[in-house]
Amino acid sequence: MLQSIFTINENVKIAKDVMKINLSGDTSHITKSGQFVNIKIDGLFLRRPISVCDVEGNILTLIYKIVGEGTEKMANMPEGTKLDILTGLGNGYDLSLSGDKPLLVGGGVGVPPMYYLCRLLVKEGKKPSVILGFNSKDDVFYEEEFKKLSGDVRVATADGSYGIKGFVTDALEAIDYTHFYSCGPEPMLKALSDKTITSGQLSFEERMGCGFGACMGCSCKTKYGNKRICKDGPVLIKEEIIW
Amino acid sequence: MVNTKVSLCSLELDNPIIPASGTFGFGYEFAEIYDINVLGSFSFKGTTLEPRFGNPTPRIAECTSGMINSVGLQNPGVDKVISEELPKLKKCFNKKVIANVGGFSLEEYTTVCEKLDKEEQVGILEVNISCPNVHNGGMSFGTDPQMAYKVTKAVKDVCKKPVIIKLSPNVTDIVSIAKACEDAGADGISLINTLLGMRINLKTKKPVIANKMGGFSGSAIFPVAVRMVYQVYDAVKIPVVGMGGVTSAKDVIEMMLAGATAVQVGAANLIDPMACKTIIEDLPLEMEKYGIKSLNDIIGGAH
Numbered sequence: 001m002l003q004s005i006f007t008i009n010e011n012v013k014i015a016k017d018v019m020k021i022n023l024s025g026d027t028s029h030i031t032k033s034g035q036f037v038n039i040k041i042d043g044l045f046l047r048r049p050i051s052v053c054d055v056e057g058n059i060l061t062l063i064y065k066i067v068g069e070g071t072e073k074m075a076n077m078p079e080g081t082k083l084d085i086l087t088g089l090g091n092g093y094d095l096s097l098s099g100d101k102p103l104l105v106g107g108g109v110g111v112p113p114m115y116y117l118c119r120l121l122v123k124e125g126k127k128p129s130v131i132l133g134f135n136s137k138d139d140v141f142y143e144e145e146f147k148k149l150s151g152d153v154r155v156a157t158a159d160g161s162y163g164i165k166g167f168v169t170d171a172l173e174a175i176d177y178t179h180f181y182s183c184g185p186e187p188m189l190k191a192l193s194d195k196t197i198t199s200g201q202l203s204f205e206e207r208m209g210c211g212f213g214a215c216m217g218c219s220c221k222t223k224y225g226n227k228r229i230c231k232d233g234p235v236l237i238k239e240e241i242i243w
Numbered sequence: 244m245v246n247t248k249v250s251l252c253s254l255e256l257d258n259p260i261i262p263a264s265g266t267f268g269f270g271y272e273f274a275e276i277y278d279i280n281v282l283g284s285f286s287f288k289g290t291t292l293e294p295r296f297g298n299p300t301p302r303i304a305e306c307t308s309g310m311i312n313s314v315g316l317q318n319p320g321v322d323k324v325i326s327e328e329l330p331k332l333k334k335c336f337n338k339k340v341i342a343n344v345g346g347f348s349l350e351e352y353t354t355v356c357e358k359l360d361k362e363e364q365v366g367i368l369e370v371n372i373s374c375p376n377v378h379n380g381g382m383s384f385g386t387d388p389q390m391a392y393k394v395t396k397a398v399k400d401v402c403k404k405p406v407i408i409k410l411s412p413n414v415t416d417i418v419s420i421a422k423a424c425e426d427a428g429a430d431g432i433s434l435i436n437t438l439l440g441m442r443i444n445l446k447t448k449k450p451v452i453a454n455k456m457g458g459f460s461g462s463a464i465f466p467v468a469v470r471m472v473y474q475v476y477d478a479v480k481i482p483v484v485g486m487g488g489v490t491s492a493k494d495v496i497e498m499m500l501a502g503a504t505a506v507q508v509g510a511a512n513l514i515d516p517m518a519c520k521t522i523i524e525d526l527p528l529e530m531e532k533y534g535i536k537s538l539n540d541i542i543g544g545a546h
Contacts (some may be wrong), residue, residue: 001276003517040514045461046305047514069305086516191291207301207451209312210513213272216288216317217303219296226296226317231272 001088001212002029006060010151011074015141017066018109019075020053023083027055032092033117034183034203034235037062040084041070047086048074049211049230051203053112054119056156060087063112068071070189089211090234093117093201098126099178103200105138105168105192107133107184111142113203117181118149130154130170133188137162169195200238204229245530246537247523249283251482251505252430253261254339254366256283257497259538260523263486264289264343264369264409265314269328271514274335277520286341286369287324287332290359292351294320304442304451309461309488310510312438313454316345321355329364339366343409346370349397360402369484370398373411373436377491382413385411385436388423396428405430407484412464412471413439421475423428433484435468437512460510464488469501476502476543490518492525499538500545519535 006025014020030037030052037060038047048070054061066075077083093113102121106114111132121128129152134140136159146153154171155163164171168184169191180200182192189202206229209217214233221228222240227233247258262273264286266332273279297315304311318324332340342359346352352370358363372394373385382388391408398406402469408424410417412435421432437458450456468487476483485503489495490511498506511518526538 001274001516003276003515015493044304044305045308045510045514118358174491207303210266210516212516214268214516215303215312215513216268216297216314217312218300219314219317220300221296 001086002026003084005087006083006085007114008077008079009059009078010079014063016138018063018139018141019066020061020063021074023060023062023085024058025060025085027058027060027087029088030055030060033120034093034113034201035088035090036211036234038086038089038208039074041073042133043073046072046209047211049089049208051113052116054116063109065109086211089230091180091232093235095120095124097179097199097201098181100125100126101174101176101178102128103131103177103180103182104128105131105133105182105184107168107188108135108139110182110184110188110203113183114181115142115145118146122149129175129177131156131168132185133158133168133171134162135159161176168192172196190243193231193243196238201235202238202241204236205234245527245535246539247526247530249504249539249542251484252367252407254284254405256505258283258523258526259499259503259505260519261285261341261342261484261505261507262512262519263507264371266509269332270336271331272454273516276516279336280338281520281523282338284341284366285336286343286507287328288318289316289343289345289371290318290321290324290355291316291347292355294318294323299453301451301453302457304457306440306442306461306463306539307406308463309459310513311442311457311459312437313452313457314456321358321478325358325362327478329362333364340364341367341369341407341424343369343371349394352394353401355395356398356406357401360404365404367405367407367431368398368402368408369433370394371409371436375411375415385420386414388419391420392423392427394419395424395429399428407431407433409436410434411436412467412487417471418474418478421479425479425481429481431482431484431504432479433486434475435464435471435487438464438467462490462511465494469497472498472503473501473545476485477546491506492522492529495526496529496533496535496541499541500543502543502546504542
């Protein structure tokens with residue numbers, strides 16, 4: 001974990017209520033995909049945890065949805081704004097379990113962490129298949145970015161206004177995969193866990209106090225004992241999850 | 244050179260800064276980012292007899308200048324704390340720690356305290372009779388002077404080390420509770436624990452916290468804490484440990500002027516993991532600014 005100051009290079013809208021923010025700073029503590037950062041926002045007490053979408057050199061990319069006071073304030077921050085950020089939080093995805101043909105499934109704001117993961121897997125010579133799930137056509141983002149990394153990118157929308165009609169689980173057909181990675185709303189993770197035939201890693205969300213394992217605010221029960229989503233997670237292995 | 248040393252119940256502290264129980268775990272998360280030996284001491288995660296998961300989630304809520312938590316004393320149980328946590332803590336903290344103890348019956352308090360009292364690393368026992376998160380027991384000990392007396396007496400009978408009783412602010416007369424603890428032999432009083440609070444989500448129209456209510460902490464509660472420390476200092480002869488919303492070296496000085504011998508820092512650790520280190524580094528400068536040569540001289544100075 002590192003507490004340091006980042007500077008906003010760009011903060012732009014990429015879909016309905018979805019913003020992409022690009023920041024410069026010390027990214028050395030972000031060691032895995034699936035980790036998150038915790039951002040201090042002026043006027044708010046608790047930091048706001050946001051998953052890492054990409055890291056390259058000293059550039060950090062995050063994608064966030066405007067859902068409340070914190071993200072609203074963030075969306076209005078201009079270029080050059082300095083932000084106090086805790087980086088290197090969470091266990092992240094374990095790439096060693098991927099096999100040759102990993103399946104990546106992201107739903108809504110669960111899509112961003114799949115990007116850095118996908119990039120790292122491709123770098124290792126793996127052939128990932130990607131499923132991105134959204135509610136509607138207006139919510140879709142990053143399809144093109146994923147297509148640059150993978151030859152098998154499927155988009156599903158719940159209302160059928162774009163891509164495959166239905167949920168991410170409706171897009172699973174005929175994909176041959178060795179392991180799966182996912183991030184998204186809990187009902188999606190549950191459905192995916194039920195329908196997948198291999199082991200996998202699922203990233204969870206919970207209201208956090210500190211984000212680095214001190215307050216026990218975000219604990220959950222697993223088959224391997226109590227875990228803190230922020231420190232022992234957010235990524236859990238399919239076999240340990242108690243639904 | 245200013246002097247930041249204070250003496251708390253026979254424990255000599257390099258400075259009065261003590262991370263509060265429940266906001267510092269067993270120290271290692273913080274030891275990753277700074278040498279926690281700069282602390283005066285620290286009060287570790289509230290420990291009970293049996294392992295506890297605590298309350299259902301969500302158990303954290305944002306507030307203006309504060310937060311609500313309803314963690315509910317999640318901890319691995321006293322035996323594991325002794326066999327696993329304390330040896331790990333020893334590797335990153337070479338001073339005496341304050342063992343924070345929670346309980347749901349007199350027997351639980353005495354059993355846990357007796358076990359921790361024997362641990363060499365433990366310098367002081369801090370008995371939490373005030374956690375507002377727990378449905379049965381916890382609350383009643385801290386809100387009734389007779390029960391506070393009973394638990395203090397019971398713990399004192401089995402412990403050789405100094406015992407500090409941590410009080411709940413959710414009472415009509417804090418002074419009577421503090422006096423009852425002193426009468427029962429307490430070596431010190433620490434206060435305030437969190438204030439009972441609640442938030443409601445306007446979208447779902449339901450409480451944010453699964454357990455509906457929780458403990459409100461953070462800078463918003465600082466004036467309440469200063470007031471209660473001031474009142475209790477007036478009423479008892481034993482040392483008072485002040486806490487509640489402390490976020491800066493200035494706050495530490497104010498709390499000591501109110502009557503605190505040492506000062507605990509809680510919620511601030513969660514939003515700024517370097518908070519205690521920063522406060523310790525800022526203290527000498529703030530002391531000079533206000534013409535304070537020794538912190539020991541200002542305890543209760545506002546009276």
